[in-house]
Amino acid sequence: MISYTLKRIAMAVPTLVGVSLVTFLLLRLVPGGPVQAVLGVASTNPAAVAAVTKEMGLDRPLYEQYFIWLGKALSGDFGMSTQFRVPVAALILPKLQNTLILTTGSLVYAVVLGILIGVVTAIYHRSLLDRALMLVTLVGASAPVFWVGLLLIYLFAIKLNWLPAMGMSSIAGNSGPFGVLRYLILPAFANSIIAMAVIARIVRSSMLEVLTQPYVLAARARGLSRYRQVVVHAFRNVLPDAINITGLQVGFLFGGALFVEVVFAWPGVGYLMYSTIQSRDYVTLQAAILLVSAVFVLVNLIADVARMALDPREARA
Amino acid sequence: MNAMPDPVKAQAAKAPPLLEVKNLSVRFSSPAGEVRAVEDVSFNIGRGESVGIVGESGSGKTVTCMSMMWLLPSPPARYPTGTIRFKGKELDRHREREMQKVRGSGIGMVFQNSRLSFNPGYRIGSQVNETLRVHLGKEWKKELPRVIEMLRYCNISEPERVLRSYPHEVSGGVAQRVSIALALLIKPELLIADEPTTALDLLSQLEVLRLLERVRKETSCSLVLVSHDLAVVRRVADRVIIMYAGRVVEEGPTADIFADPKHPYTQGLLASTAQKEEGERLYELPGHPPDLAALPQGCSFRPRCVHAFAKCLTMPELLPAGPERVARCHLLDAGREAAHHG
Numbered sequence: 001m002i003s004y005t006l007k008r009i010a011m012a013v014p015t016l017v018g019v020s021l022v023t024f025l026l027l028r029l030v031p032g033g034p035v036q037a038v039l040g041v042a043s044t045n046p047a048a049v050a051a052v053t054k055e056m057g058l059d060r061p062l063y064e065q066y067f068i069w070l071g072k073a074l075s076g077d078f079g080m081s082t083q084f085r086v087p088v089a090a091l092i093l094p095k096l097q098n099t100l101i102l103t104t105g106s107l108v109y110a111v112v113l114g115i116l117i118g119v120v121t122a123i124y125h126r127s128l129l130d131r132a133l134m135l136v137t138l139v140g141a142s143a144p145v146f147w148v149g150l151l152l153i154y155l156f157a158i159k160l161n162w163l164p165a166m167g168m169s170s171i172a173g174n175s176g177p178f179g180v181l182r183y184l185i186l187p188a189f190a191n192s193i194i195a196m197a198v199i200a201r202i203v204r205s206s207m208l209e210v211l212t213q214p215y216v217l218a219a220r221a222r223g224l225s226r227y228r229q230v231v232v233h234a235f236r237n238v239l240p241d242a243i244n245i246t247g248l249q250v251g252f253l254f255g256g257a258l259f260v261e262v263v264f265a266w267p268g269v270g271y272l273m274y275s276t277i278q279s280r281d282y283v284t285l286q287a288a289i290l291l292v293s294a295v296f297v298l299v300n301l302i303a304d305v306a307r308m309a310l311d312p313r314e315a316r317a
Numbered sequence: 318m319n320a321m322p323d324p325v326k327a328q329a330a331k332a333p334p335l336l337e338v339k340n341l342s343v344r345f346s347s348p349a350g351e352v353r354a355v356e357d358v359s360f361n362i363g364r365g366e367s368v369g370i371v372g373e374s375g376s377g378k379t380v381t382c383m384s385m386m387w388l389l390p391s392p393p394a395r396y397p398t399g400t401i402r403f404k405g406k407e408l409d410r411h412r413e414r415e416m417q418k419v420r421g422s423g424i425g426m427v428f429q430n431s432r433l434s435f436n437p438g439y440r441i442g443s444q445v446n447e448t449l450r451v452h453l454g455k456e457w458k459k460e461l462p463r464v465i466e467m468l469r470y471c472n473i474s475e476p477e478r479v480l481r482s483y484p485h486e487v488s489g490g491v492a493q494r495v496s497i498a499l500a501l502l503i504k505p506e507l508l509i510a511d512e513p514t515t516a517l518d519l520l521s522q523l524e525v526l527r528l529l530e531r532v533r534k535e536t537s538c539s540l541v542l543v544s545h546d547l548a549v550v551r552r553v554a555d556r557v558i559i560m561y562a563g564r565v566v567e568e569g570p571t572a573d574i575f576a577d578p579k580h581p582y583t584q585g586l587l588a589s590t591a592q593k594e595e596g597e598r599l600y601e602l603p604g605h606p607p608d609l610a611a612l613p614q615g616c617s618f619r620p621r622c623v624h625a626f627a628k629c630l631t632m633p634e635l636l637p638a639g640p641e642r643v644a645r646c647h648l649l650d651a652g653r654e655a656a657h658h659g
Contacts, residue, residue: 218434221388222448223421236438
């Protein structure tokens, strides 16, 4: 188990190095090059260009530039945002927190509803309920998230006036951490739908397979209740699959946040990235991509290790 | 019509048999058509009796056993006819709660591959405890010393270590004996063992077989032993039921059937397992068991039967074939003189 964890961490390192390389090169590939990117598109002041060239070490070989940039990034220095004129780290971290709140909210929806739908449809396999739920998840997963988002806003915020249409209250604000929940309900749900559908389908097929296993029949033969057969015995062996697919979905929930944050004006990294792309604030965008990628890799790592820990057969393999 | 033999006949005349299977039919839908897995099967199991059910794969013996405690999920299984009575009381397959009480505590079951019948995600001990808890309620912890005792009885040399193990960490033979121990812990009145030795190596087979013999001799528990292996059944069973293509084709006391099989199928089975001189070819039953979705007209064994004649195009009834014996063959009928069996 420990050796697997170490091996898995070792495997994550090349991925992270690759991501950092690509992100590093992003700034070099921008039209006009890194100087233009750092100074903003309009600047042509030769003195400023020279200063930035020297400050970023652009006169040195590319590999040296990479290590200088990486060293700074690892110590939390991502440079200055060209749009907001503040250090990128100070800009991104609060936004990252907001994105994590949205991602966590979406994850809760996706896991709870996804597993519930998956288990129920497997138990009532081929029934009307099974078919109906599978159809709904298929349609939900196929609909673009910004369209679903607008629909939700129209129904719950405008027509019924139950929930706020957009934005987010500050966690430190008057309404406190729980005040945020009201703002979270709609965007988190909109963001969760695809992951929910994917989890539901994986859990359903995994559950259908597990329910035919001899040990479920044996549990029934020992006089165990239907609940124990399904929840204690069958679901225990669906868990590794469920955790696996959930781990992968967290990454996509992050990605989905980009769109959802724009639709719901949620002040997270996605919304920030959207505005940095519009204003060509490449330095901030670079840092945002690096952080999001790192979180993606980390989450998959945690999911893999958790899956191993939960499956004794694999833990000893 | 059912000349049901019973070794404790005098007693059985008053008390109902432990288990009565009556007109049991089980069907499944398949793309090839309706599969008639079990057709109109009836038999009794007496108290303390040990009965062997023998047949090839697809003969319906496993489906019959599982239906004895309504274990098969329905759908896919369908039960057009059939009642099961346990201690004189009919088991209603729609009453899941009542069935849960019978399963495990009234009727215990042991499966072919016991390693697969333990959940791979939990330690064996926790699955033993779970079963105790479900059947004994709050009192279950008092029974824990009995668990070790029972495991030792079933020849498990290191019971504590086995209880701490996951199913994949023990051998098939150990898993099989643990599952027998677990079944016996709840003190069932009937133990069904479905091919308990088939998946095991020879040494483990012998150990399991000895254990089953011991259970038969030392406990009052009735035993149903399902096997395709006549030698196994011969060792443990008082009475044998031979199944073919979902039907009972012969039934009677073990010794009598082995000495003088009446049904051509039983004769073929015995001939194919008989000890032969070196170099002599083992007898082989010609042909294959029929497709249960497209059974032949009349007697299901007709296409493979060396004695088949015109009358075999109609399904024979179970006919008396000696004391406490029945067989499903027209040869036993009025035209006994036409029989060339033996």
